[in-house]
Amino acid sequence: MAEVSESTGDVTAGTKVSGDVAARTVFGLALPALGVLAAEPIYLLFDIAVVGRLGALALAGLAVGGLILAQVSTQLTFLSYGTTARASRMHGAGDERGAVREGVQATWLALIIGVTVVALVQLLAGPVTSAIAGGSDIAHAAASWLRIAVFGAPLILIAMAGNGWMRGMQNTVRPLRFVIAGLVVSAIACPLLVHGLWGIPRLGLEGSAVANVIGQAVSASLFVGALVFERVPLRPQWGVMRAQMILGRDLILRSLAFQACFLSAAAVASRFGAAAVAAHQVVLQLWNLVALTLDSLAIAAQALVGAALGAGHARGATRLSWRITRWSTLFASALALMFALGHSVVPRLFTSDTAVLDDMAVVWWFFVAIIPVAGVVFALDGVLLGAGDVVFLRNATLACALVGFLPLIWLSMLRDWGLVGIWTGLTVFIVLRMLAVVWRVGTGRWAVTGADLQVRRPES
Structure with a gap:
């Protein structure tokens, strides 16, 4: 059983839920979650500022390519929200291993969907960017950025799944640390790769995409490492993934x-x-x-x-x-x-x-x-x-x-x-x-x- 304590509002194993949750519990969960939600938009502003120094064409290419890639996170948020819904019930029932297993299956699902997205974007990057940018030089720049940046799609989705199961276990601080760690790495790599600082080859707009993938790999590795540390079975369970996809269908619509x-x-x-x-x-x-x-x-x-x-x-x-x-x-x-x-x-x-x-x-x-x-x-x-x-x-x-x-x-x-x-x-x-x-x-x-x-x- 689980409890919302009269004094602290913390949900813990063993006793009765009162419903009299304390404000500090709610905001203790909400503030780190806000940090995760805000971190990516803040980094994107930094990325725009770095790429903007390359000129209008590079900035326009980043805008078009980023818009397309953003649809992945926009449409697939069920990997975080749906996983939270399932993991939180396990956590409330005192089944901590069951909550983590939801994270394992969501991570497998993220990997499968992410690899599929990579394949589709590699095939369709040219036509899609041309449809948005009108077949101009902007479309060429956007497609070049997108074909690199999309390798981060599985990593983005793994981080979503990680946020989902950890939130379900009422831990929003750890995901914030993992996300910030990745973004700090990206923020350091971005100007180095885009502008070729400190003797590093100048990659231009494509350097922004490479920096994004490097940082996303750091965050995803931390989330996967947290699952491994929990010592639960890591094999795929298709029945659980199917149930998660049912939630996903409704959230996507x-x-x-x-x-x-x-x-x-x-x-x-x-x-x-x-x-x-x-x-x-x-x-x-x-x-x-x-x-x-x-x-x-x-x-x-x-x-x-x-x-x-x-x-x-x-x-x-x-x-x-x-x-x-x-x-x-x-x-x-x-x-x-x-x-x-x-x-x-x-x-x-x-x-x-x-x-x-x-x-x-x-x-x-x-x-x-x-x-x-x-x-x-x-x-x-x-x-x-x-x-x-x-x-x-x-x-x-x-x-x-x-x-x-x-x-x-x-x-x-x-x-x-x-x-x-x-x-x-x-x-x-x-x-x-x-x-x-x-x-x-x-x-x-x-x-x-x-x-x-x-x-x-x-x-x-």
């Missing part, structure tokens, strides 16, 4: 719904001119920053709720759910207040163009208004992910996108509503998702106990 929405929003914004596109992109990046922050709390909710259900304590899981949601909402409200107070200052940090600032002012209050709502959505998303209720999350996300976001986006173009219509669509999307997850958690049908997530699935 959910992710595709997000992609369709935000790509559509960008496409429609471009119809209203450069200033509208720029304003939309800046505010959207700020929204992504907020989402990243709130997602770290969702990861904490996922690990704690999964452990409570694995321990057989549905009531404790329910109390945890609403408690973490209150904290997430309060935190999100504080972020909203900060952006509200900074409405005349923050936009000017990004541009001095009057037209862009005017368009940003149009959507700024939509952005501020949805942050507290997102605090509820992200927390309860984490709860339902921890419970393995991915069928509901898939269906709810698709329905909210089809009913709310997408119709308003395309009506904005037809009716000339501009950014107001686009951000109204985003607001409706977030509100509908909030109503859906609040209703679902309120029904209690998600709180199915037991260590085996696939055998004990809630009604969808």
Whole structure:
């Protein structure tokens, strides 16, 4: 059995889950998870700065190639989130070896998928980059970078799987160390290889790709080493991998719904001119920053709720759910207040163009208004992910996108509503998702106990 202690909120083996988890436990899990989520975007900014000194062509090639490679991590996050859901139940049930075995099988799955991605990209890099960049010199530069960088795909996916099982065992500090170790190596290698410093051959744009793969190999090796150190069987178990893929199918479809929405929003914004596109992109990046922050709390909710259900304590899981949601909402409200107070200052940090600032002012209050709502959505998303209720999350996300976001986006173009219509669509999307997850958690049908997530699935 497992416990959420009255005093510390730690989930440990042996006693009863109270649901009265302490704030320090939640934020103790969330802050290192936020570090993992933020580390890669921060490194990418550094990579852009290094490559940017080569000129516009190299920078454009990095942008196109990086966009394609990023789809791997975007669409395959089930290797982390799905593994956390399964491993946390094992951890809650006191089956630590079972939780680690989930990590072993997720790592095998990451390796198989990653090798497949490498083969496909080697075949399709030219046509895909040409389709995006228009067959220009940019496409050639992007394909050259991508063909090297894609060798990091299996390594990226192994790190995702490692994050998944360690989060499930409520260890978010160790994955942060592993990820940072890899990024530090990449950060050292990148300028050396790109610009040929200290007598090292100058590789140009391709040096960025090589540096990325070297750093990813370091992180992946640390995650694999952690599995070996646990001394559990390392052979593939196809039944476990099949169960993980079932979770993956639903999470991938959910992710595709997000992609369709935000790509559509960008496409429609471009119809209203450069200033509208720029304003939309800046505010959207700020929204992504907020989402990243709130997602770290969702990861904490996922690990704690999964452990409570694995321990057989549905009531404790329910109390945890609403408690973490209150904290997430309060935190999100504080972020909203900060952006509200900074409405005349923050936009000017990004541009001095009057037209862009005017368009940003149009959507700024939509952005501020949805942050507290997102605090509820992200927390309860984490709860339902921890419970393995991915069928509901898939269906709810698709329905909210089809009913709310997408119709308003395309009506904005037809009716000339501009950014107001686009951000109204985003607001409706977030509100509908909030109503859906609040209703679902309120029904209690998600709180199915037991260590085996696939055998004990809630009604969808």
